[in-house]
Amino acid sequence: MLTLRQCSDSIHQVDSFCTVTGGEIVRFLAFAFVLYSLLICSTAGANDFPTQARVEYVFKCMNSHGGQTYETLYSCVCVIDKIAEKIAYDEYVEADVFSQLRSTPGERGGVFRDPDRASLLVDKIFEITEGAENSCFVGLGAKSAN
Amino acid sequence: MFKRIVAIISVSLALIVPVTSGANSELMQLMNNPNNWAIWGGDYAGTRYSKLSQINSSNVGKMQVAWTFSTGVLRGHEGGPLVVGETLYVHTPFPNKVFAINLNDQSIIWRYEPKQDPDTIPVMCCDTVYRGLAYADGKIFLQQADTHLVALDAKTGKMIWRIKNGDPKSGSTNTNAPVVIKDKVITGISGGEFGVHGFLAAYNTKDGSLAWKGFSTGPDSMTLIDPKKTTHLGKPVGANSGTNTWKGDQWKIGGGTTWGWYTYDPALNLVYYGTGNPSTWNPVVRPGDNRWSMTIFARDLDTGMAKWVYQMTPHDEWDYDGINEMILADIKVKGKDRKVLVHFDRNGFGYTLDRVTGELLVAEKYDPAVNWATHVDMKTGRPAVVAKYSTHQNGEDTNTQNVCPAALGSKDQQPAAFSPRTGLFYVPTNHVCMDYEPFEVEYVAGQPYVGATLSMFPAGRVTGDGTNHLGNFIAWDASEGKIVWSLPEQFSVWSGALATAGDVVFYGTLEGYLKAVDAKTGKELYKFKTPSGIIGNVNTWSFKGKQYVGVLSGIGGWAGIGMAAGLEGDTDGLGAVGAYKSLDKYTQLGGVMTVFALPD
Structure with a gap:
């Protein structure tokens, strides 16, 4: 579909x-x-992102790109759909944990910074997101709003 | 005459007994009623088991989110909520707010926000976590990060008394949940990375005055150890056992902090807990066994005197703090009914001890990757250390490679659960190894006293089995010392487990999933993604005939999307102004408590 x-x-x-x-x-x-x-x-990935994950992404994306407008809604929906095409949900979640928790202070944070897989996945998700944002006009709306 | 004496004695006993034998009778009653979750472990034994069975292995898959509560604080949310009657009490990481929530409509009855010196934050080694509250006698006990121990009126949130348990300027902080037993509130101290002198303290619940304080290291007068009566594996420890395995005065900054969980056996009147790593991390500069760091303590509640001790990791070389919870259970070991204490140590061994005598019954690896020791000698209790993984033998500035587990242990503080129905222990674990390089440091009060650099990676890199996952959730047979089933988890499991009479076991993951698995088989029955990684404990209670399961999510630096107070105007949520005033009554930004139930 x-x-x-x-x-x-x-x-x-x-x-x-x-x-x-x-x-x-x-x-x-x-x-x-x-x-x-x-x-x-x-x-393509499995295109298996649950609705909840897409909705959460869209809200987070809208919040960080100028707020809740149709402009940011369209861009952000476009981005998450493109991300979902390129990476399986489980792998995306894993990459997200590594990138969110890299800055965990102290000894504990090491487990998110040190493993080879951490950098690999963080780089991968960064590239995918950057590519998706470029082709979905993310940020243009926020700029024109200023 | 004799009869009269007997009569007098009987009368005296009758007068004494209600005071001394009922380990806080109100709290005991609350704990016996599974509608409440009145203490961190569900009971004094720390089983984290609930008799509730409305949510069970056949219907847990239908669970839905019933309500959520955002705490307004970012950072790591450890521990879990307490439920007493119609009120839920939940805490936050620094600044250690407390909320009392009315379960009828989830509105906030009162909130308490202590003013704490922000200078406390830099001396907290591992995020500004806090593991929870204690309830007793109509009071809520809050152990603040800056070491203030506070008693609040459970109905109003008004402060009743407040005392200071340590000095953050010298590196002392608190992260532990206090525990109330009889008329005493038990608490410990954090700061092993800062050379803090560890202790367990008992304060009188009435006014906060100190009843006793037992240090982990030092002369017998400080450790409350009786050289003749206190035993280590059945033998008296002898005079000044807390100083004679240290070089000079090193025991004074020896660590042995007590930031874990405390359990209690009312029949034996003993409090159980473990002590942390000796300071510094660098083992080369502190020769000896460093007693009683890395030790399981059994102390008399009334006097604080140590009945027995058992040091798991003499002369620690890897930072394997011994602070993890001591779960008390009555199980068969080698065909014999035993009152045991089961402890999953950071060092990777699962210990079963006789909790009456301190006899070592079982010590086996609960992660097959553990390699720093081949086994534990059951006579001496000492681990057989493998030379090439000894950071001491390899020396300063030598990188000791591929040590399993890593410094955070095969398991950290996140408490395991025990189900008397299956007889199994459910353990959240790390599956991580490390390279470890000690270096020389000098002690300055209030400065980190670490002296080691380390790098961590999945255990699969050492075992060579081609896996890259960082955790497992296991079921453990403590009689045999065997893993019954093991679920690989992509990340270390830092959430406390819960077992229920519905034969469901719950735990959280760093991805933010709350998971429910079958207690017998480990089969996954349910998962739901909460807003952020889970390092809190899963608790359960029942209100107006409905069973609820609640867990805090929120981990340092990751706040989900911070939309709890509505999708717009997020920044106003904390200030409670204008249109958000009514919302603020219900919710706060930040870490989120998610509460689940079955649909009607």
Whole structure:
């Protein structure tokens, strides 16, 4: 369900600045589908984020990007959907714990800073989030609001 | 004549008995009624077991969040709420606020926020945690971080008395939950990283005056050890056992702090607890066994005198504090009914001792990765240390590699649970190893006195089994010293467990999940993601015929999304102004207590 919507979304964006014939559309759709399969579906995670996780992310994201407006809502929904495509939920949660708890003071914090897997996952989630934010216009709304 | 004497004695006994034998009779009654959760461990034995069974292994999967309460404090939330009748009492990390919550409508009846010197924060080694309150005789006892022990009126929150238990300027702080037994409130001290001289203290509940104080190290007059009567594995310890295994005056800054949990056996009138690491961490500069750091103590409640001691890790070289909880249970060991004390030490061994005599019955590894010692010698009680993992033998400025467990132990303070129905202990554990390098430090009061650098990693890197998880949740047979089942957890489990008569075991994870598993098989039955990592203890109670399960989430630096007081206007939540005034009556930003129940 979600996958279909995302595929059609990407076509919409292209559609809006192209005037094309029926044949071209069919060819384009076929091309887009192949492209989608190669670029997105092949690297996709399980797209298994629970609703609660998506909603929490969206609220947190809105709060840190200028508050609750439709602009931030759209951007943040876009980001979490993209993150969910790229990483399985359990791995995302693990990465989140490492990144949240790196700054835990004292001896205890070491267990979140020292393991190799900690840096690996923190870097991974950072890259995915950065990529998603760039393509979802995150922050533009907040800037224009100033 | 003889008859008259007997009669007099009987009358005297009758007069004395109600005062001395009933270990705070009101509190005992509250603990016996499973509708309450009146003490940190559910009972004096620290079993963390509830007789409630409305939520059970066949319906726990249907649990829902019933209500939440945000504490308004960030930082790590350890411990759990107390429930007495219609009131729930919950505490926070520094500044150690206390809330009394009316269970009828979850409104705040009163709140108490102590003014504490913020200079206390830098001398707290491991986040500004606090593990909870004690209730007795219509009073709530609060052990503040700055060492003030406070008695509050449980109905109004008004302060009744306040005393000082230590000096933060010299590195003393408190993180422990006090415990009330008879007319005394028992508390300890933190600050082993600052060379604090550890002790257990009993204050009179009436006015806060000191009844006794037993130090972990020092001459017999300070340790309250009788050289002839106090035993170590059945043998009298001899004179000044608290000084003669230390070099010179080192025992004065010897650590042996007491920041864990305290349990009590009313029949034996003994209080049980463990002492922490000797200071400094660097073992090279403090030769000897460093008695009685890393020790299980059994002290007489009335006098504080030590009946028996058992040192688990003589001459600690790894910071394996012995402070973890002592769970009291009556189980069969080698076919014989025994009154035992079960203790999962940071050093990775699960100990079963006879709690009457201090006899060592079982000492086995509760994480197979443990490698610093091969076994515990059952005659001497000493661990057989493996030379290549001895940070002392390797010396200063040598990096001792691949030691298991890491300094935070196979288990830290988060208390385990015991179910008399299954006879099993449910233990939240770490599965972490370390590289450890001691270096030379000088002691300055109020400054960290650590002297070691360490680096931590998953135990799988040492065992070579290809795993990378950092924790396990296990079921343990304390009669045999065997793991019955073990659930790998991606992160160390720092949440206290709860076992119930519904044959469900609950615990929290650092991802923020509250999990319910089958007490017999370990099968996962339920999980729910709370707003932040869980390092609190799961507690349960019943109100108006409905069973509830509650746990604090919130861990240093991670506050979830901080939206408890409504999704907008978050920053106003604390100030309680304008439109948020009514909201503030119900909720505070920060760590969150999540309360679960079955739907109607």
